Amino acid sequence: MDKLTLVIANKAYSSWSLRPWLALKLAGAVFEEVVIPLRLPETAALIARWSPAGKVPVLRHGAVTVWESIAIVEYLAELFPEAHLWPAGPVARAHARTICAEMHAGFVPLRSNMTMNLRRRLPGRGRSAEVEKDIARITAMWRDCRARFGHGGPFLFGAFSNADAMYAPVVTRFETYGVDLDAECRAYADAVLGLPAMQAWYADAAAEPWTIAEYEAV
Numbered sequence: 001m002d003k004l005t006l007v008i009a010n011k012a013y014s015s016w017s018l019r020p021w022l023a024l025k026l027a028g029a030v031f032e033e034v035v036i037p038l039r040l041p042e043t044a045a046l047i048a049r050w051s052p053a054g055k056v057p058v059l060r061h062g063a064v065t066v067w068e069s070i071a072i073v074e075y076l077a078e079l080f081p082e083a084h085l086w087p088a089g090p091v092a093r094a095h096a097r098t099i100c101a102e103m104h105a106g107f108v109p110l111r112s113n114m115t116m117n118l119r120r121r122l123p124g125r126g127r128s129a130e131v132e133k134d135i136a137r138i139t140a141m142w143r144d145c146r147a148r149f150g151h152g153g154p155f156l157f158g159a160f161s162n163a164d165a166m167y168a169p170v171v172t173r174f175e176t177y178g179v180d181l182d183a184e185c186r187a188y189a190d191a192v193l194g195l196p197a198m199q200a201w202y203a204d205a206a207a208e209p210w211t212i213a214e215y216e217a218v
């Protein structure tokens with residue numbers, strides 16, 4: 001197989017980077033990771049070497065370049081069919097793709113008021129009425145997935161899937177901002193947080209030398 005490189009940003013802050021990184025790890029892929037720290041004078045030029053869109057994550061696979069987290073996890077599902085990054089069966093698969101699209105396109109209040117920050121604990125911060133609506137929608141969605149599709153394991157569709165990769169940064173936000181979860185959602189969050197790959201990402205985030213004042217000022 002051609003060489004795989006995933007270009008990402010700070011592990012402490014970059015929720016979009018975590019998603020395809022986790023999918024790659026859970027697929028058992030061998031890949032090189034390139035971290036470009038955000039908010040430095042050279043950031044834009046470094047990202048431009050990899051993608052004309054000016055954002056990370058970017059996946060390079062030989063001559064192929066894929067950007068946008070959702071497109072990357074789709075590509076990974078094709079590249080690693082044995083990893084079953086989409087659940088089996090058209091109904092579960094359609095549902096998984098739908099909630100991934102909902103995540104990719106939406107939850108703006110949650111994303112902007114509860115920014116990802118793996119090195120902080122800020123219980124109660126950022127909880128506007130709009131954010132509460134996002135939390136209610138996401139936890140209802142998780143409960144629904146677990147009840148309808150989750151029988152084969154602890155994740156949204158039983159075994160780990162791209163849906164878990166897309167919602168992993170929401171799990172970390174609920175940790176950072178101390179969102180109380182019911183037993184079902186707590187068990188799901190714990191399953192995600194307990195993944196060795198998630199623990200490795202947290203450890204790397206803790207060891208990063210960069211601090212971005214804008215993301216610390218929530």
Ligand SMILES: N[C@@H](CCC(=O)N[C@@H](CS)C(=O)NCC(=O)O)C(=O)O
Pocket residue numbers: 009013014015016017038039043044054055056057067068069070104
């Ligand atoms: N819709 C994109 C969002 C990517 C994005 O916003 N990435 C941020 C980092 S988390 C970025 O590259 N920002 C560039 C910058 O701030 O210079 C995706 O799903 O991949």
